[in-house]
Amino acid sequence: MxxxxxxxxxxxxxxxxxxxxxxxxxxxxxSLKSKSAFTRYFYGGSDAKPxxxxxxxxxxxxxxxxxxxxxxxxxxxxxxxxxMRRAGQASGRVYTEAMRQxxxxxxxxxxxxxxxxxxxxxxxxxxxxxxxxxxxxLSIHYVRNDDTLKDGDLVLVDAGGEYGGYITxxxxxxxxxxxxxxxxxxxxxxxxxxxxxxxxxxxxxxxxTLDKLxxxxxxxxRQGLAQIxxxxxxxxxxxxxxxxxxxxxxxxxxxxxxxxRTGRLRAGQCITIEPGIYVPDDDRWPAHFRGTGxxxxxxVCIQEESPLVLTTEAVKEVVDIEALRQR
Numbered sequence: 546m547x548x549x550x551x552x553x554x555x556x557x558x559x560x561x562x563x564x565x566x567x568x569x570x571x572x573x574x575x576s577l578k579s580k581s582a583f584t585r586y587f588y589g590g591s592d593a594k595p596x597x598x599x600x601x602x603x604x605x606x607x608x609x610x611x612x613x614x615x616x617x618x619x620x621x622x623x624x625x626x627x628x629m630r631r632a633g634q635a636s637g638r639v640y641t642e643a644m645r646q647x648x649x650x651x652x653x654x655x656x657x658x659x660x661x662x663x664x665x666x667x668x669x670x671x672x673x674x675x676x677x678x679x680x681x682x683l684s685i686h687y688v689r690n691d692d693t694l695k696d697g698d699l700v701l702v703d704a705g706g707e708y709g710g711y712i713t714x715x716x717x718x719x720x721x722x723x724x725x726x727x728x729x730x731x732x733x734x735x736x737x738x739x740x741x742x743x744x745x746x747x748x749x750x751x752x753x754t755l756d757k758l759x760x761x762x763x764x765x766x767r768q769g770l771a772q773i774x775x776x777x778x779x780x781x782x783x784x785x786x787x788x789x790x791x792x793x794x795x796x797x798x799x800x801x802x803x804x805x806r807t808g809r810l811r812a813g814q815c816i817t818i819e820p821g822i823y824v825p826d827d828d829r830w831p832a833h834f835r836g837t838g839x840x841x842x843x844x845v846c847i848q849e850e851s852p853l854v855l856t857t858e859a860v861k862e863v864v865d866i867e868a869l870r871q872r
Contacts, residue, residue, distance in 0.1 A: 615801040620813035632708035635665035637858025667706030674704030682838025716842035723870030735769035747852035755806035
């Protein structure tokens, strides 16, 4: 029988409920300053003098909640994957349409994307986007999005819509004027080749982990960059590729926090694949690449024998990107 109690009387009823449980799964209490009496009750007092919920838990078998929730959230049902595919499809279409357009400012492009996600059926943006023209792309989490977009520069866009509570995560980089310069094309193709090879391994029978995919990406980037004139000695790659290849996605952009990247990828898990190169304005690097930042990212669902790319509608081949402005 279900019972309903007055929330203001939680302190009177919760001790009996907790006391009758074989185990209590919770990550509370923790430290949180709040003016709410209800919140303060659940977050308890100090370790030396537990109060509220912490006092009730004192004699209970407490298990951490996060690992259990991570396991539940890590493997998506068919319904969850449908939501993520719908978010990816809608967002990808907006990206491709944005590549057709000319924008004078990062803010104008930002607004276009936000509007497009909603009109394509998403509930809104999944996170604050990155719209980084030119050298702003060297700042991985640049979110000011308030500068002008200059002819001859690239623009790096990291954005995505949300549908039914589930997110999509896409990054594309394309020329502001619609045409890659020769150095831009060489660097872009190097990154794209690695991205495609890593996406192809997003399947259960490939027997890989996120960390192993990262190593594969590092090797591919190291070889590719050397071929187009980079000195890859020492810790060059750590400077040029300073983040991990991917992360888990789902209800959050970085889903299931704390879940290890060392576990073998299995069917039903959803991840990002996002190699990127960010070339500082430094004499160490070839002059024609300095100040360039390029990242290419797709959201991918692991299947047994093949990857399901959730964001395939966002074009990424050089020929396809350039053709959009020629129509």
